[in-house]
Amino acid sequence: MTGKTTGKTSSIRSDIAYSTPDRIVVRGKDLPNEILGHMNLGDFAYFQLTGKTATPEQSRVFNALLITLVEHGITPSAIAARMTYAGAPESLQAAVAAGLCGLGTVFVGTTEGSARMLYEAFDSAGDNPDLQQLAEKTVAAYRGRKQIIPGLGHPLHKPIDPRTPRLFQIAEDNGMSGKYIALMKLIGAEAERASGKVLPINATGALGAICCEFGFPWKIVRGFGVMARAIGLVGHILEESETPMAHEIWHDIEARASAHLRG
């Protein structure tokens, strides 16, 4: 309201949404009349991020992508949210925020790593590269740097991660199984061959490849895990409010952690 800007061109500009007394417009559509009742949440997330209406095929794949990341049981993220809720039940939003803070390079954020790996592989190659050669080159480069290949291997889900074939099937059924998914599969096979280990493509590897098929910048890919997990964490906090476990975890861990000091 006081927004008189100076003469110079301002970079304070957002194209996402605006409001007037009788309208709320998001990405050019009237929220009450053109969006509410016409979209599901996953499609609206797609619209919020891209400004485009998802096709039915994109809708199916994008909703599956997000749903995969909502809930994984009692994870470190869920424990952090529950411990936080125990101390500040009046600040539910802070408990969700605490649970999200750990979605970094070790958990969930690995989706970002595989998307980046796939984009960079194609960026470094010419037009119409040989995918098998690209997979071999990529695996060799990671192994040469003694770096873990993102999106491969899982401590529990062996010899295959049950989400991966299903996600790839959904992508294929909807005409979205392109060169990125193809390369990811070849990288998985080549990594198993080169290492002699069982290295299934895990869910974050499958999702990273699907994000590339959509064309999402790798820097935002972690955001899908963050928005999805926010939903899951509200579920955990609801359960914690009804059948809490935080206090027992606390007393148990504290007793074990300090037993040697207590003598």
Add this chain to the structure above:
Amino acid sequence: MTGKTTGKTSSIRSDIAYSTPDRIVVRGKDLPNEILGHMNLGDFAYFQLTGKTATPEQSRVFNALLITLVEHGITPSAIAARMTYAGAPESLQAAVAAGLCGLGTVFVGTTEGSARMLYEAFDSAGDNPDLQQLAEKTVAAYRGRKQIIPGLGHPLHKPIDPRTPRLFQIAEDNGMSGKYIALMKLIGAEAERASGKVLPINATGALGAICCEFGFPWKIVRGFGVMARAIGLVGHILEESETPMAHEIWHDIEARASAHLRG
């Protein structure tokens, strides 16, 4: 893995999800085979929270409820997320978390307030209460305590909040417009009458009433705003990564805030 508990009954128990090497089960359904490709994100959120599959009617209303809360333009929450991303672009999840931390009693959390008010109104009344009398009693009680009635009034959206009639319409079209929405409407009318002011039922008032129609505990209602806004904030961070405004906000505000000290 070390999880041998002592003889006593443990309260460390979650009914949400579990995994085995070849299965991931959420609320009793196999995630890859029974959920992925069969649900949209809003329906899965409903399933995660309640353990029940939404009916088509519930699906339409619940998706509309969540979508309403995703995006409101350049809010304090979006500014906090953008300022955070500017300092730690490698920690996208922390930028979303920062943006969520402020969804409290002033913004978004007011949905919680109206749900609580409606539940408590019916709790304090006998069976089949006269709704008009209940509205009058509720408004009088808030006015007596000089408390703001949650869910009424909006600084911009006057004389009506355009989201409210649309949300009520969607609820009605899907057979979910019951006594809570009826009471909320009567409270709005009574508050306008008693105060002599224009006090439209705002979106958080409408959503609070709809949450009551679903039967969600009021303590978790704030969580819908939190999960929805997480989606919106990823959209803002994506835009900030492409056309940033944080640095200009910072330099502008800093210069204005300290102008009097600099002399």
Add this chain to the structure above:
Amino acid sequence: MTGKTTGKTSSIRSDIAYSTPDRIVVRGKDLPNEILGHMNLGDFAYFQLTGKTATPEQSRVFNALLITLVEHGITPSAIAARMTYAGAPESLQAAVAAGLCGLGTVFVGTTEGSARMLYEAFDSAGDNPDLQQLAEKTVAAYRGRKQIIPGLGHPLHKPIDPRTPRLFQIAEDNGMSGKYIALMKLIGAEAERASGKVLPINATGALGAICCEFGFPWKIVRGFGVMARAIGLVGHILEESETPMAHEIWHDIEARASAHLRG
């Protein structure tokens, strides 16, 4: 830099600090030359908050106040920080933030509750009130509302919280044991008498009273716990980076929580 304001008086104004190319001034003092090397961290915290230099007496009491809140072993807050660090070790700041999010009405924030109770007791009384009567009235009011009296009782530290007599002694030794500490002691005694239970004044009760002696607004009192605990959490994260416990907690709790689902 673009900070041309409009004609109207702006409320964007901060009196805390400003910088020029060769100066950084905090609360009117030159940071490099008048502060660094001349103050300890606790005294600078006092200066940052009040704009005043602590007297030697205030310095001793304020440093003791903050130190009391730094470290309490493996608390829910420390567990949340450690779980977060395990997922995002590259975002140490987000792990501290996660640990702080739960310092609310249940833990640490109770300091706020006792400060508020003491201020409101005196606000409701006339000049020179009889402290014993004020204590009885306060206890009766809380008991009448079936509300827990903030700052009393401790699950472990019984029959006395060892921090409390020491904090009160430090306040007395430094001439800062006034009417608020006197009232807190009387409230503790009266609550034990009225309830027939052992209800020691705990550390947050003692600290709340000391905050009142300083004259800090009760709304900011929680902030002392927050700033202190940030220090403690960095200590826990340093230890977690060297001898981690997060993964074992995770696997242990997950196994116990889902044992009944796995059958």
Add this chain to the structure above:
Amino acid sequence: MTGKTTGKTSSIRSDIAYSTPDRIVVRGKDLPNEILGHMNLGDFAYFQLTGKTATPEQSRVFNALLITLVEHGITPSAIAARMTYAGAPESLQAAVAAGLCGLGTVFVGTTEGSARMLYEAFDSAGDNPDLQQLAEKTVAAYRGRKQIIPGLGHPLHKPIDPRTPRLFQIAEDNGMSGKYIALMKLIGAEAERASGKVLPINATGALGAICCEFGFPWKIVRGFGVMARAIGLVGHILEESETPMAHEIWHDIEARASAHLRG
């Protein structure tokens, strides 16, 4: 309390603190009797992190290190905290947490970068390396990778950052100016020579070098900025509670950001 572990060695172990009904022990010292009243906050932070009592010299340098990082005016971090407090004033801890979330690789976290650079420089060299050669090699390596050298340059504080000479003086006065500070100075001079630009050693460069003189692992160095800034942010929230700026920032930025959409 239920903490019976299985036979296997548990990694759930913390050496920081423990409590019994009548004792609270931190790093082997009795908190009420051996710490409260005997240490200032900075010294206790040192003790919490290292388990050692700071010498008077270490105390002066460590307190100066932390104080430098407390307050820098209206930073992105302070704006994020203030915007958060405006939405959730009942969750002060969440506002501080939001402000901390952005202390990453762009702001504050650069202290980590310079500490790491200095440690790695010495790790890559033999015993008694020639410091001038090491500086040249380090600068050449960063320039070869087109990477910014951490700890050099400042948008405002030119041609020198006024904190740097003061911090180095305090280190020297207290016998803590060793090989890391020496190398940092040579890197600064060499970077200016090689680039032809004015590149003052900024505060994070000076602090990174001082952290190395203390021997702190580089992974924890960011933590000093985090704990210090938590203090500063409480100061900003206190001011925001008394003379708020968040709403004016919000309305101003929103109006400017969406002016082009409104037409």
